[in-house]
Amino acid sequence: MPKAKKPKSAANSKDADLRRDTVPPGDALTNNQGLVVSDDQNSLKAGVRGPTLLEDFHFREKIQHFDHERIPERIVHARGAAAHGYFECTVPMGKVTAASFLSEKGKRTPVFVRFSTVAGSRGSADTPRDVRGFAAKFYTDEGIFDLVGNNIPVFFIQDAIKFPDLIHAVKPEPHNEIPQAASAHDTFWDFISLTPEAAHMMMWVMSDRALPRSLSTMEGFGIHTYRFVDAKGKSTFVKFHWKPLKGAHSLVWDESQKISGKDADFHRRDMFEAIEKGDFPEWEFGVQLVPEADEFKFDFDLLDPTKLIPEELVPVQRIGRMVLNRNPDNYFAETEQVAFHPGHVVPGIDFSNDPLLQGRLFSYLDTQLRRVGPNFAELPINRPVCPVSNNQRDAMARVAINPGKVAYFPNSLGGGCPMHQPEAVAAFRSYAEKIDGAKIRQRSESFGDHFSQATLFWNSMADWEKEHIADAFSFELNQVETLEVRQRVLNEVLVNVADDLARRVSLKTGVAIGDKDYEITAETLGALGPLKSPPKKPAAKTSPALSLAKQPGGVKGRKIAILAADGVDGKQVAAIKKAADKAGVTAELIAKFGGTIQDASGKAIPVDRPAPNAASVFYDGVIVPGGKASADAVAASGLAVHFVSEAYRHCKTVGAIGEGAQVLEKAMVASGAPGIVVAKSASGFPDAFLEALAEHRHYDRDIAGIPA
Ligand code: HDE
Secondary structure: OOOOOOOOOOOOOOHHHHOOOOOOOOOOOEOOOOOEOOOOOOOOEOOOOOOEOOOOHHHHHHHHHHHOOOOOOOOOOOOEEEEEEEEEEOOOOOOOOOOHHHOOOOOEEEEEEEEEEOOOOOOOOOOOOOOEEEEEEEEEEOEEEEEEEEOOOOOOOOOHHHHHHHHHHHOOEOOOOEOOOOOOOHHHHHHHHOOHHHHHHHHHHOOHHHOEOOHHHOOEEOOOOEEEEOOOOOEEEEEEEEEEOOOOOEOOHHHHHHHHHHOOOHHHHHHHHHHHHOOOOEEEEEEEEEEHHHOOOOOOOOOOOOOOOOOOOOOOEEEEEEEEEEOOOOHHHHHHOOOOOOOOOOOOEEEOOOHHHHHHHHHHHHHHHHHOOOOHHHOOOOOOOOOOOOOOOOOOOOOOOOOOOOOOOOOOOOOOOOOOOOOOOOOOOOOOOOOOOOOOOOOOHHHOOOOHHHHHHHHOOOHHHHHHHHHHHHHHHHHOOOHHHHHHHHHHHHHHHOHHHHHHHHHHHOOOOOOOOOOOOHHHHHHHHHHHOOOOOOOOOOOHHHOOOOOOOOOOOOEEEEEOOOOEOHHHHHHHHHHHHHHOOEEEEEEOOOOEEEEOOOOEEEOOEEHHHOOHHHOOEEEEOOOHHHHHHHHOOHHHHHHHHHHHHOOOEEEEEHHHHHHHHHOOOOOOOOOEEEEOOOOOHHHHHHHHHOOOOOOOOOOOOOOO
16 A cells, blocks of 8 residues: 655745636636627627627626626625735644644744624624634645634533524524624523523623724634644644734724724725735734643533633643735635635644534535535635545536546555555544543533633723623613513623622613513523522632733834824924834824815925814824914814814823814813823924823723713
């Protein structure tokens, strides 16, 4: 039997491989058969005012193809944006995994990463309150590895069999298809109020984690416990992490709602423009490793996807980095047709028995078949960069032309090839886990504690984060029409997480703790299951890694607005723009109209965006420079004053130089409040402003009573 050869390394190089089917436009327009077309403006008619002829094969081919341009959108994660890049191994992991892409320091593997929202349909906005998908396809030299994760480390449910129920509950209600891309409605909260295992996830989804500032400021998580398997077959449990170099940062709720209306493409635009500018999103790749022997040493079950391993118990070891440095050439061919599957693994990576993961291993292949077709793996974006050879044949839209008459194994007529490789080092073989159990439909008792980690999350939050979480629960519950559902969320979920949380939500919704206009019936009891016995109250502990309060920052990639009119101090504007540019910040000058304004010395300065098209929610900070005529005009503009006031309310950095300070006063900005930078002259101002901007937001600001 021939020994398997390790495929020739395709790593490092092969960005070109992924573009191998790119078709640049030719000079002459042809139809799909290569025929040069003489007229693409007029259909063939019987006389200039006569009917179009059936004979017009060019017209019919063009319209027919157009009629079939759409493929079914993803049932979940329909809205997404993606980019190409590379993964680089920084710490060789040969001791715990045989995976070749993790075997050598400096080894690079091409990747394609698709970020997505979950609930909205394909044309929905980028910034609703939602979980974000974080799906990475690694084109390794041993085949495709897909790490199909989210930006939240836990999930709503413990068993895949509940996934259709969860998604039916959160999607728009079926009778009127309202609301789009929002969980704030009755069916979702009805489901949540009867599904205590979702409590921990709900804390994350109601936190600012569900409102990322940018795709590049999100953490990513594989969620499930997977296995690393070394060359000798020894297994180690592993959880995967992505840590953004820019830190994890979020929008505030009012801001994200407004962005949803003003720029539905906020996140995809931000990533696309950043990559075009060379500001490449970057993450460190981390793993939490748990030896097999320690499987039962935690007070939760490693197989339970509603639990995380606190980083304080098992640190995240950084073993790689990922840089996204190229935008797709074509949205449909790449971002829409990319087909992820948690079952796309390479030797050295294997699954645990997490019942959510196990269910996913069926679902993704099934969905690709429906969406993209049986030959989805042949599409350029899905094709491995190492050789593919098997006896799968035919089916709709087959690309490969397989010569010869042998399409079966074993065979002698084809010299036995392609042959499976029982002895090959590089072949995948499943981890030989010992299994001994009765065939039952039952949840393990070790999955029964639904609240301790929800409480841990709450306890780990800064004050402002707690306030945002209570506000989010209250906003959502205020949208729920059924009183019993609101009461059940308060009394069956929130009181079990933290009294403080329940009290705050009660105050903001008017739903009293203890008021129960609902009955726990046989049906709901069945659903509530574990609540039959009173939940265990966890000891107050914290995990600082869960908070967004102390994230790495920096200003690279941020956007600031300069509000100005004729008569502005041009030197101040130039100083701000120069410092911003040096720091990788985009500073846009906003004035009443597009074109140019004249500074105090009569020099023309280009306007980057006219005021009616520039909302404060698109910027991380705002500056009003001096120059009396300019500052007076800005102060007299309702739009401009609203701009500053709203930025202040959204806790952004607000600055003014010289006469510009009057605008801050008009906008009711409290002088001396955190993140307010006021100076008499430009000297030192840009640095002070950028330093404040690096803090992302100033949540310790007292904004009560400020109009937005
Ligand atoms: Fe998915 N999920 N999922 N999911 N999921 C899909 O596959 C599914 C789950 C995730 O950018 C679908 O191609 C089931 C957890 C991402 O193309 C589908 C269950 C996590 C993406 C599917 C889950 C995810 C998907 C829909 C419960 C985080 C987008 C279209 C067991 C770890 C990938 C598609 C992309 C997409 C099924 C739960 C992440 C239907 C049955 C947990 C990032 O196959």
